[in-house]
């Protein structure tokens with residue numbers, strides 16, 4: 001028997017962290033969202049332990065900024081040592097990254113998910129169907145039919161939606177329906193993960209430590225306030241079954257003076273780390289995000305955050321298509337923009353993993369020699385950029401040159417600083433609000449024709465003039481903010497722009513030096529969105 005239960009603008013399969021963020025982003029824009037999640041309650045144990053500054057900015061925009069201090073703490077420093085205790089690499093993780101938030105925040109994933117779920121429960125447009133597994137999906141061209149049932153059996157329930165996003169994790173059902181090929185980078189290592197609560201105050205110096213000991217690569221990191229994680233790689237001659245026991249966990253934790261007398265072992269589990277991505281992220285009305293389209297080893301702390309970036313890129317596009325301000329072809333820019341980005345994060349994680357997971361003593365000694373020789377040398381800006389998870393977009397809905405390359409600052413993640421507006425001060429994203437922004441060093445009225453202004457209005461764009469740091473905040477009016485942290489005017493100057501058109505996901509669409517340049521940007525955006533601005537529905 002079939003029962004029709006929900007009809008939505010977007011149906012999300014899976015309510016893990018990526019599905020949760022997407023649901024908030026869409027429901028906050030007024031879209032009707034249904035989530036179907038297999039399990040009745042959230043998974044109670046952490047996987048991820050950190051997110052970066054862009055991840056924090058995304059979470060804040062999703063409405064849980066005030067909870068980040070309770071869920072997480074700045075990650076602090078990160079050191080790699082060899083078996084002899086010599087520092088191979090030391091990274092001071094900045095307390096303030098490009099997005100204003102710490103470069104890395106260590107967090108307790110169950111607390112993060114609880115905050116996201118609580119926020120979701122306050123949004124009337126969001127319906128979460130728990131305890132149902134999606135078992136069939138049919139794309140009818142103008143809508144999608146999704147069938148779910150309880151995992152242990154029972155009647156089928158049919159849901160309809162205009163779009164379906166698979167946020168259903170590494171074994172994604174939606175990915176199977178799309179039928180995409182997967183590219184596998186051939187990385188595979190098993191690690192025992194131990195999540196621990198210590199009963200005693202202990203300061204960890206460094207706070208995050210990687211011990212590159214070829215006999216047993218191991219890790220000790222913060223896992224959010226009151227939580228620590230230790231990880232131990234499976235080595236030759238040891239089976240997963242042997243490693244995956246409480247006895248093994250305690251035996252290995254002893255290496256760090258952690259034992260039943262001073263700690264509670266919340267859980268232990270052997271994970272197989274791999275590196276894979278899907279070739280196709282969109283097929284008709286079906287899309288993929290998060291682990292459903294990319295998995296990576298956790299060494300760069302990027303898996304979940306990459307998923308947050310996916311949905312931040314996708315949600316405003318779905319919203320624009322549903323709202324009639326963009327043609328559905330806009331959705332093709334989603335994989336074009338996100339796949340290279342995710343591939344970079346995967347490659348970065350694999351590169352780190354290949355160094356960390358070295359178990360050949362001779363190769364490890366060679367590695368140590370090279371790393372010790374270069375440990376004190378400053379990292380060149382180009383190498384630092386390459387190693388950063390914050391990468392520019394390389395194509396898609398951007399101001400592109402004739403050769404199809406982004407014209408700087410197109411594709412760059414805009415920085416975030418504190419600003420003072422007419423009636424409040426705080427982070428730019430909070431004070432100015434979500435959506436497109438035309439960030440201007442001078443009066444926007446002088447940079448736009450009436451027709452261009454009206455078009456930007458239909459997109460809900462905010463026109464913001466930035467006043468120099470030090471200006472009395474009383475000088476700010478409804479259309480201007482004072483650049484309290486001195487972030488925005490230097491950004492405009494650095495990119496040679498009088499105005500930068502910023503997309504709702506905080507990436508620059510493009511910059512312009514003058515009024516003619518702004519006209520060109522607006523015309524390009526209009527062409528890229530591919531639909532006359534109307535307020536009608538899909």
Ligand SMILES: Cc1cc2nc3c(=O)[nH]c(=O)nc-3n(C[C@H](O)[C@H](O)[C@H](O)COP(=O)(O)OP(=O)(O)OC[C@H]3O[C@@H](n4cnc5c(N)ncnc54)[C@H](O)[C@@H]3O)c2cc1C
Nearest residue numbers: 014016018038047048049050134169290291301303304305
């Ligand atoms: C040990 C470890 C450490 C990590 N550390 C980090 C880190 O520090 N930083 C970081 O960013 N990332 C890290 N990651 C990666 C991170 O945990 C994942 O990338 C992230 O959890 C993926 O979230 P997701 O929402 O895409 O998928 P999931 O969390 O897997 O959620 C998918 C959801 O979909 C549901 N589902 C699946 N199939 C169906 C179906 N057919 N019907 C209905 N529901 C379905 C599942 O029940 C699940 O709730 C780590 C991973 C591991 C294993």
